[in-house]
Amino acid sequence: MQSRYEKGLALIAEIDRSQAERIISGLADIAPDFAQYLVEFAFGDIYSRLGLDLKSRQIATMAALGALPQLKVHINFALELGCSREEIVEIIMQMAVYAGFPAALNGFAAAKEVFAERAQRGTASCRINAAMPASGAASPS
Amino acid sequence: MQSRYEKGLALIAEIDRSQAERIISGLADIAPDFAQYLVEFAFGDIYSRLGLDLKSRQIATMAALGALPQLKVHINFALELGCSREEIVEIIMQMAVYAGFPAALNGFAAAKEVFAERAQRGTASCRINAAMPASGAASPS
C-alpha cells in the first residue's frame, strides 16, 4: 500500500514537480519535518481526496490566498492542472467582489509575473488533463 | 438590450431568487443604491462574465469567504448551482490547508446550519444544471 507521503508525492509530481521540489528543498535546512507534513497532509490526505476534482480544488486555493505570496505558486499549479489564463483572470477578477479591488489588483500583479516567467521559460499553459477527478490523478495503479 | 441590472437579476433568479430577495429587501431601508450595485456589479458585470462557469465561480466565492457570515448564503447558492453536499464538504475541508483548522471548523458549522435549514424546508440539493458556462446562464435571448 502506498504511504501518505508517496501518495502526496505522486500527486505533486502530476501537478508541478519543479515548483514543489523548490518548496521542499527550501525547507530542508530549517524544518524538514514540515516539508513532510506538507506532502502528507496537504497533498496525500486532502488534495488526493475523492469528491472534488483537482482543478476545482486549485480554484478554491487561489481564491482563498488573496494577497499572500503563495498565490504565484498556485497560479502555476492551476495552469498545470488545466486552468486557462482566461479562467485564472476570471478567478482573480472575482476577488474584487468578495475581497475588494486591492486584493484583485494584487492578484493580477502576481498573475502577470507568473505569465511572464512562464513565457521566458517557454512553458505553455496546461500540461495534463486535470478535468479528471482527483481519484484518478492520485490512484497509484 | 438588457441593462446591467436586468442581467444581474436574471442571473440571480437562476441561482437562488429567495435568498437574493432577502438580501435586497434587507438593504431597502438603509442603502437601496447598494442593493442595485450588488445586482449590477457583482452579478450583472462579474458573475455573468464568460470564461468561467458559474459553479467554479461559486467554489471560488465559498473558498474566499472563510469565517464571514455570508458563507451560509453562498453554500445555498452553490447547492442551487449544482454543487453536491460532498463537494461543499471538500471545499470546506480544504480550508484547513490554506486557512487553518479553525476556518474549516467554522465552515462546517455554517454548512450544518444550511443543510438543516434546507432539510426543514424540504429543499433538495441541486436545482439546475450549473455545469454550463455562465454565458449560457446569463444570455438574455
Add this chain to the structure above:
Amino acid sequence: MQSRYEKGLALIAEIDRSQAERIISGLADIAPDFAQYLVEFAFGDIYSRLGLDLKSRQIATMAALGALPQLKVHINFALELGCSREEIVEIIMQMAVYAGFPAALNGFAAAKEVFAERAQRGTASCRINAAMPASGAASPS
C-alpha cells in the same frame, strides 16, 4: 496638569459616555488595567492628538473595523460626533470597493441595528459639533 487618564475620560465624555462606561464596566471584573489603557492610550494619547479632527478619526476607525463586533460601538460614536446617517451609509458602501461586498453587507447589518436601537431609545443622530479639531474637543482649559 491633566493626567492621560483624565484627558481620555474627558474626551470620551464628549463623545458617548454611556457606551464607554458600558465597555469599561465590562472589563472591571476581568481586566480593569485594560480599561485604563483603553482610556489612557486610545483616547488620552491618540484620539486627543491635534492634527486630525475627531470626525475624521471616527471615519478612519469605522472604515478599518470591517466585520468586527466593535463596529456598532463606533457607528454610535460617529453619530455622536456629528456624522449623519447618510455619511455612515457612504462609509460602509465604500467598504465594498476596498474590502469586498460581504464586508459592506456586514457593515449595513450593524448600522441597521444601531439605527433601530437609537430609534427605540429616542436618540437622534448628532449631539455635538464634531467638525472642530480634536484639540478643541480635548482641551481641558
Add this chain to the structure above:
Amino acid sequence: MQSRYEKGLALIAEIDRSQAERIISGLADIAPDFAQYLVEFAFGDIYSRLGLDLKSRQIATMAALGALPQLKVHINFALELGCSREEIVEIIMQMAVYAGFPAALNGFAAAKEVFAERAQRGTASCRINAAMPASGAASPS
C-alpha cells in the same frame, strides 16, 4: 449624459491622473475589462456619490488598507485631495489602536516611501481643494 466610465475618469483626473493611468495601463495586457470596472464602479459609481466628501472617502480608504501594497497609491491620492502630511501621519498612527502597532509601522514605512518619491519628483502635497463635496468634483457640466 456622461457614462459611468466618463464620470469615473473625470474624477480620477481630478485626483491623480498619473497614478491612475499607471494602474490602468498595468492591467491592459492581462485584464483590460477589470480596468474598466475599476473606473466605472470604484470611481464612477462609489467615489462620485454625494453624501461624503472626497477627502473623507480617502481617509476611509487609507484606514482600511492596512498593510496592503495599495496603501502607497492611496497616500498619494490623499495628498492630492488636500490631506496634509500631518493628517496622513495621524491616520496611520490611529491604526495602532484599531489594528495594532505592526499595521501602523507598515503604514509609516509606506508613507516614508511616498513622501521621499514626491520630494524627488518635486511634487508638493496638495493640489486641489478637496474639501468640496464629491458632487462638485464629479459633476460634468
Add this chain to the structure above:
Amino acid sequence: MQSRYEKGLALIAEIDRSQAERIISGLADIAPDFAQYLVEFAFGDIYSRLGLDLKSRQIATMAALGALPQLKVHINFALELGCSREEIVEIIMQMAVYAGFPAALNGFAAAKEVFAERAQRGTASCRINAAMPASGAASPS
C-alpha cells in the same frame, strides 16, 4: 506502535477530553474524516512534537486566534494545561499591541464567557502539570 490517531487522542485526553469530544461528535454527521485529520494532524503530528512544551503551544494558539469563535475552546485548553487566569488575561491584553484594541476586547468577552461557564460547572482552573514537554505528555507507554 501507536498510530497517529491514537497519539492524538491520547494527547487530547490529557488536555480536555470533553471539549474535544464535543468537536469531534459535531463533525460526525457532516465530515467525520475531518475529525480524524484534526486528531491525527493537529494533535498527533503537531501538538505532540518535542521541542516546545504544551503550555507554550497553547499560548501561541490563543494569540493567533484573535476574534475567531475557536478562542473559547482554546482558553479552556489553556486552563487545563496549567495557564492561570492571570496568564490568559495577559495574553489577551497583549493582543492590543499586535492586533489592536478591538481584538483584545473580543478576547476578553470570550474569556469572561469561559470563566463564567467553568464557575457554573464548578471547574477550577488547572488540572495537570503542563510545564512538562509535549514529549512527556504524548508518550504512550
Add this chain to the structure above:
Amino acid sequence: MQSRYEKGLALIAEIDRSQAERIISGLADIAPDFAQYLVEFAFGDIYSRLGLDLKSRQIATMAALGALPQLKVHINFALELGCSREEIVEIIMQMAVYAGFPAALNGFAAAKEVFAERAQRGTASCRINAAMPASGAASPS
C-alpha cells in the same frame, strides 16, 4: 520613580537594543511621537507587566504576527529572550494548524532570513535568561 518611557527603554535594552533603535530612528523623521508610544505603551505598559514571562509574551507575539513583515524583528527578539531555534521552528510549524500552511511557509522564509543574518553577524541564539518573569526583567532597582 521610573517613567513609562524609561521603563520601556530599559526593557527594550534587555531584549534587543539594536533592533529597537533601528525602528525608533526609522520613525524619527516621520512620526517621532509614535516611537514614544511604542516604547511607552507596548514596552513600558504591556510587555513590562507581571503575570506572564517575557519568553511567553514573545511566543504570543510571533504566533499572532503571521505573514506581517514585523515577524523578522520578533524572531530576533525571541532568540534574544532565550527561545531556541528549535522552539521558533515549532511555533511557526504550529501556524499551519491555526492559520494554514501558507502562513507557516511565510514564517519559515522569515526565520531563514533571520538565522542567516545572525550567522553572518556572528550572533549566537540566546543572550539572556528570559525564563525569569517579566517583573524581574523590567524592575529598575
